[in-house]
Amino acid sequence: MARTRPTTAYLSAENIVRLVETVGLSRFFAGVASRIERDFLRWEQFDKSARVACHSRDGVIELMPIADESEFAFKYVNGHPKNTATGLPTVMAFGVLADVLTGTPVFLSELTLVTAIRTAAMSVVAARALARPDSRTMALIGNGAQSEFQALAFRDLIGIRTVRLYDVDPAATRKLVNNLRGRGLEIVVCASAAEAARGADIVTTVTADKTNATILTADMIEPGMHINAVGGDCPGKTELDRRVLEMGPVFVEFEPQSRIEGEVQQMPADFPVTELWRVLAGQAGGREHAQQVTVFDSVGFALEDYSALAFMRDAASEYGIGEALELILTAENPKDLFGALRVAEHTDSVAAAA
Amino acid sequence: MARTRPTTAYLSAENIVRLVETVGLSRFFAGVASRIERDFLRWEQFDKSARVACHSRDGVIELMPIADESEFAFKYVNGHPKNTATGLPTVMAFGVLADVLTGTPVFLSELTLVTAIRTAAMSVVAARALARPDSRTMALIGNGAQSEFQALAFRDLIGIRTVRLYDVDPAATRKLVNNLRGRGLEIVVCASAAEAARGADIVTTVTADKTNATILTADMIEPGMHINAVGGDCPGKTELDRRVLEMGPVFVEFEPQSRIEGEVQQMPADFPVTELWRVLAGQAGGREHAQQVTVFDSVGFALEDYSALAFMRDAASEYGIGEALELILTAENPKDLFGALRVAEHTDSVAAAA
Known part of the structure; x- marks a missing residue:
């Protein structure tokens, strides 16, 4: 042989x-x-x-x-x-x-x-540690290829019952509505990101444009919200207004990578962030009270x-x-x-x- | 569909x-x-x-x-x-x-x-620019998986007619002799690296041990030799005594990588090296005269x-x-x-x- x-x-x-x-x-x-x-x-x-x-x-x-x-x-x-x-x-x-x-x-x-699945699973792991346990409504801003996975993972593992959808492209939202129909979620189609965020317990941003966008601004954020910022994941590609990052503690995957690629690329090098693993390991606190705003600045890490x-x-x-x-x-x-x-x-x- | x-x-x-x-x-x-x-x-x-x-x-x-x-x-x-x-x-x-x-x-x-083939092809590209054009004898120190490819590429593209073989493992040399038999090369089996190098126009070192070895020492180097140093290619893995590197100009593939991985990892950060592409492009000189010793410190580069x-x-x-x-x-x-x-x-x- x-x-x-x-x-x-x-x-x-x-x-x-x-x-x-x-x-x-x-x-x-x-x-x-x-x-x-x-x-x-x-x-x-x-x-x-x-x-x-x-x-x-x-x-x-x-x-x-x-x-x-x-x-x-x-x-x-x-x-x-x-x-x-x-x-x-x-x-x-x-x-x-x-x-x-x-x-x-x-x-x-x-x-x-599976990248879409693991990104949603990662979002869930962070939300389990950071979102209010009674979270039932999630805004989903950006209704592209990853959005169904976020919606269904949060339905199954966090207990989300209502999703509030917005995308600049109405066809993307129509596709998402079609895919989610009959899967036990109340679906609310919104006319703007601000409308989608209104009253949500969790706000997930998962847009794809390679620009410094401001999908979420400070006026849209309500006390107690957990922000699951998924779409800002490379230099020059962000979704949150920097003032949103100042509204509550910011959690990241791997700090050296997130400083370059995450929402926190907009902030000074000494802007405080906490690596999520430390919260899971009990080495750092997560959410402190029900009125706190928490931000998971997700970029996707090799682990x-x-x-x-x-x-x-x-x-x-x-x-x-x-x-x-x-x-x-x-x-x-x-x-x-x-x-x-x-x-x-x-x-x-x-x-x-x- | x-x-x-x-x-x-x-x-x-x-x-x-x-x-x-x-x-x-x-x-x-x-x-x-x-x-x-x-x-x-x-x-x-x-x-x-x-x-x-x-x-x-x-x-x-x-x-x-x-x-x-x-x-x-x-x-x-x-x-x-x-x-x-x-x-x-x-x-x-x-x-x-x-x-x-x-x-x-x-x-x-x-x-x-093809890694073995491209490594031999790279050695040939360097030797065409750096070895004496009348080179006919090559020492081949290290007779493992890459050695046949070095021997045959140098036979076909440089005009090598005699190979002088040495390996610490006689079984490796026997395998190489068997594989090269009947392929138009005169084969000389040697008892030491020093014996293999004796009289060679080109000395190729292609050993595999992950150590700072001294396969070639200064006393083995003769005027006009071209050293094709292939096996030293990661931190802590070298083949040449540092004094060999001081005997003639040293050429590398990509300097930032070679400083970390090549033979020149043994030398101070300001030890002069020339990137080979500059010789090919006519931006730097290669061999200056027939008595000069030239060293190609090859680590294998992504290009x-x-x-x-x-x-x-x-x-x-x-x-x-x-x-x-x-x-x-x-x-x-x-x-x-x-x-x-x-x-x-x-x-x-x-x-x-x-």
Whole structure:
């Protein structure tokens, strides 16, 4: 035998859809959220770095690596808001898990769908720690590709019963209304961000434009609100007026990355922020009282993708979904890479002679 | 139709072997070397960064990104010298090309075999600029997985006729001798690195141990030699005694990375080095006279992987080799990621009913 068998498990786009449907979206949210919490609680075991970003005129391509003692993970992800005009998604992603001990890439997966799921799961983990426990109404400003996932994760894991929707593009809101219909949520379509925010317990902003926008201004914020700011996630891309950030404590994922990419890029370097893992670990306080405004300035951190990939790998294995890719050439004798060519040459000659 | 067709071209390990055999190893070396030269000549068009490295006790896992205005590329690669004890390769790699305009990953390929090919091609590009044109004898110290590729690339593109081999492991040398037999090279097996270097025009060091080794010491260096130092390529992993670096001008790929990872990590921060692209572009001198010692301190730079990936993508397309992967989920309506789930649910119910 020329080479040993493939060892990289692979989930294609089709198989990811099968996996999510087999597990069930609610259980998938719960599984990823619980895995994120577990991994955030062992925060200091991870080798963390800010992502590597390649910015171009119309978008960004990023690599997001992270590792602990036994596993290395990275996600490839882009953000190109103009893509939808030509039928392509704004965000496309895939991810890899590798074995730190040997360097073998053991799992490769589509990650566009699960990026939306893990972002919603992350929002839920933060809201469980920061939003008022009696939160039942959520404003959803930005009704694009991620909005259904935010709505359903908050329905299932936070107890949201009413969503108040707004998007500058009415077609996006119509799509969201269609997708949420019959799923146990009261849906209120609003004419402005201010109207959507009115009376909401939680305000989620998840817009896609690569600009310093001011989707939320201070006059829209009511006492006790939790702001789940998801869409501002790279330099020059923010959603909150800076005065909103001054209205209550601001929580972030990984501070060095959030200072560059988050809403807090608008603030001085010494503007106080708290890393969320410290709240989960009991090392820092979260919400102090029911009238307080809390802000989760989410940018998406590599650890969340690791958590999601680990959950997917385990679930795919449990349900027997996926394929094996021969992504890495393994020679019969690992010190004889050249031998892989020679053996194949021999095989080819035999084939040609037959 | 739920989703559009896959758009990521994929070369598995098996197809890479087919591609190299179809193109022919000599033409593959020549094609990659010429592509590297072309890309080095437009050095300033690339967005360059040092690689992201995750070091663990027994090895390293790295992501090596690079981009120009139209293409983004990265390589995943590990280095785990102890792997061979358990039948795994020391180095495993795969790479991706993506479209900067849209962020679409358009090409995914095995890259272990081609990492060895592109490293040899890079060595050739440097030697063409730095070694004496009448070089006919090369010492090859370190006879592991990359050594055949160095020997054959230098045979085909530099005119090397004699190789002088040494490895601390005699089995490695036996393997190399077997693989090179009948390929038009005079082979001299030597008992030490010093013996191998004796009388050589070019000395290639390509050992794998992750230590500060001194494979080459100053007393082994003769006037006019070109040193092709390939194996020292991460912090704490060097092959040359620092006095060897003081014997002649030192050329590197990308200075900020080489200061951290190359042989010059042993030298003060102001130790003079010249980036090779400047020699190719006529902006800096290379070898000045036949008695000069020249050193190419090679660590492997992301641009070389980009050049190799671009060459492979074009060759695979020319010869019709490869598959298509559904690596990215593309919803019918790109703003409706959630719709990919719903449509599939529908499909599943129909299938279940049938």
